[in-house]
Amino acid sequence: MRRRDDKFPDNGFEAWGGYMQAKIAKLEEQFTKSAGKAESLSHIFNGVSIYVNGYTVPSADELKVLMSNHGGIYHTYQRSEDFVIASNLPDTKVKNMNLSKIVKPEWITDSIMANKLLDYREYLLYKNSRTQQQLNFKTKVDIKKNGDVNNSISNAIFEDMKQNLSTEKSPIATTSSNDHNSHMNIKNDSNEPLKANQKPAVKTAVDPNFISEFYNNSRLHHISQLGASFKQHINDLRENSNFKFPARLELKDRIQALNSNFSQLTFEKGKVIMHIDMDCFFVSVGLRNRPELRGKPVAVTHSKGGQPRSKRPGVDRSTEFNLYKQKQAKKLSKATGTHEDEIEFESRVDNIADEDDKYGSMSEIASCSYEARAKGIGNGMFMGAALKLCPELQTIPYDFEGYKEVAYTLYNTIAQYTLDIEAVSCDEMYVDCTELLKDMDVSAQNFAMVLREEIKSKTGCPCSTGFGGNRLQARLATKRAKPDGQFFLTEDLVEDFMFGIELRDLPGVGRQTAQKLESLGHKSCGSLQSLTLNTLKTHLGNKTGAQLFDQCRGRDLNTLHFYTVRKSVSAEVNYGIRFENNEQCYEFLKQLSAEVHSRLQQFKVLGKCITLKLMVRAEEAPVETAKFMGHGFCNVINKSISLNTATNDIEVITREVISICQKQNIDPKEMRGIGIQVTKLEPLNSKTTKGAISKFLSNKLTKTDIKNENYETSNSKNTILKQPRTGTSEYKQTTPKKEKISLSSPKKSPILGVTTKSPLSKRRGRPPKGSKLRSTSKNLINKFLTGHNSVRDMPYKDPMVKNEIPVKKPIEEINVKQETKIKEEKPKGFLGLPWEKVRELLRAWLDSGQVPLSCDTELISAYMREMVIKKDIEKVNILINFLRRRTSEIGSSEWSEVYNHVIQEVQKVMIFVYGKKMFIGD
């Protein structure tokens, strides 16, 4: 079934062929290096992809089987089942496989490459069907002239195809019924041959490959994905690190070579938090190899510049723009009490000319240089408006590969020295430098200087850093430092500094909040300080109000999060959505579901809640949108469905979203945007490792334990949630009986991924008012508890307590005993404590100078287990580090046993929840 093109590289398309040849040569090299077998790579174009050395890459299905036989996960690119290729297998594993049939993961690790290959395949498809035709060589010239092969390839090919196609019917459409043909991406609505003077219709979401092409070009998509990948990157680095940083030595050398002494800086609370951010990231990356543009106003955008276009029929920009403005005015008047007509505000659609005007471009500016900013241009602004402000504005294209490269360099540079990093986005992070600076015994100033220099020399891009005693201060300091600078917001500066900060510059204060605050008469932090906490809460809500109250004083209680856990997975497309009928809409939902499914797999999660987001043209809005293929002025509909069991099943997702969509009863012609979101996530591993865990737990739970009544049941299925009652009878007394869930209303454990819809809420509750924690207890923790804060006084926060959990009997387990009653007892008061209290408590316990009681150890273990289950493992990590340090300082065997026990307990749950152990340094 597979055909083969043995004329490679293509002789009629040198620039492109040459480019591909180089790429493929590189692949070959990698292949040869790892396998030692390959001789050449060439192409087939049967809709499958590349093949190696005369051996075909297996089909998607074959590859799936092959990979999974070796314990790997198969990946596709472009969401088209026929295009490969990547696995998550380690090299060694791949080497042991039949390599001549497998494509190594690193061959194609980037989407650009995948796209080029896809393009190439398309081209070959195309060429093959037109063997008699000579290609137009104009594209070659264009490529040369442009000098930017990477970015002109697709367009060049496409242009070429269009030109050739315009004289006859699409060759692809005629070749066969093979649906790979659809990759041609040339839409011909009428299915009639295109006339010579007819242009092919534009691509919309109806095109089978639309999603991948759109995502390829979407800056926001790239930013989002890349940002998320760094959160994961930091997680991974932390997990695999021994937290020793040999590079610090060399860094210290460089600092000492500076031979400059700075005074010791003091930051609030002795913390040194650094915020680091690349300066106009996209532009800087683009300027690396465009030195001639340095110092000029430059913007990164899709638009090539002010070439006026002819008007699309039906476009009515002013009507649409007015709708945006009205909506904004309405919102503001509601928020501020001012009359709609009296509100003045700036809108993004101000200053946009008509489509056929030279200032009419509605291409968004992703990033612009400081020279451009000086003229009033800003990120997110439309190109038309920007050109009005600065007609000499230079534009440069996106370079997503470059962003990735620079971002990785940035992260890996910092990660050499510390892993106390919170990734914010691909070009921005917070770093807790407290330990680092102390350990290296260097000044923050020197450290910043050398670090920034290193980043600049490695990436060719400038960055700025800000230092402060908390994340807010560090962030504001960075803003002050920009561009290409550093700033230290020391303790003594905070008050004055904050006074002058504009509210809009506070993180979390966006357009809406800023305008609301302005309507209250406040523009700066200094002025907002005159408002009371309650006033703020009244106007902005409890949390936001309190946050703002702190923020305008330079306070920030939020700590850095070094370890992040994803809470939702989604994919949406709000561009190019134009359906003729419901079938097209459902087909798109199917494809988008596939995208979401693929992401769920990628992140190894299942979800229980599926939300469909629809953007529908508002009745008053013109049918033809102001922005080409944009969504225009829309109403947004969000509808969600909660499943009984978490899933990542593509069929289920597709079925549910289509079902939701049908219920909305929307004219498909009016759809302008579609998104699918999956929430209430659970780790995929909790299901797959269930068997192993159970086994582990059964082994762990010896008969003696059971006899000793440490557990009230012999069934071990849910011991993960159970708190062993180690010895004392105190727990029994304190467990309020009425909280026991009777067997007659079976509830399932959420951690096993089989929670029914309701129990989460049901099983929560306060302890009965009268219930007292054993105040007579001799154990220290309880003394501490009672002495410090009576449990009843604590904000009793979701203790996740179940006293009794009926065990769901796995269907596959026939031998399981029938007694499914499990009793769970938890030291509720302790588990209800806020984390800070626990830390305090832990410290008090460790400093008590006494021999630890096992019941105290259990309390701590139980708390940490719950934290892991709640996926709050960052805190667990901190507590464990603290515990390790202190127990090793104490040095007694009892305390080290305490530590070991806690670790063991935590790891058990970690494996259960995350599928792997937590990294714990030594």
Place this chain on the structure above:
DNA sequence: ATCCTCCCCTAC
């Protein structure tokens, strides 16, 4: 009270 759902806001 405490939840859930839908919606808004913010950030990059």
Place this chain on the structure above:
DNA sequence: TAAGGTAGGGGAGGAT
């Protein structure tokens, strides 16, 4: 032409 994504926090208001 143009590529208006994605995740998280939080609030309003109804259901329980």
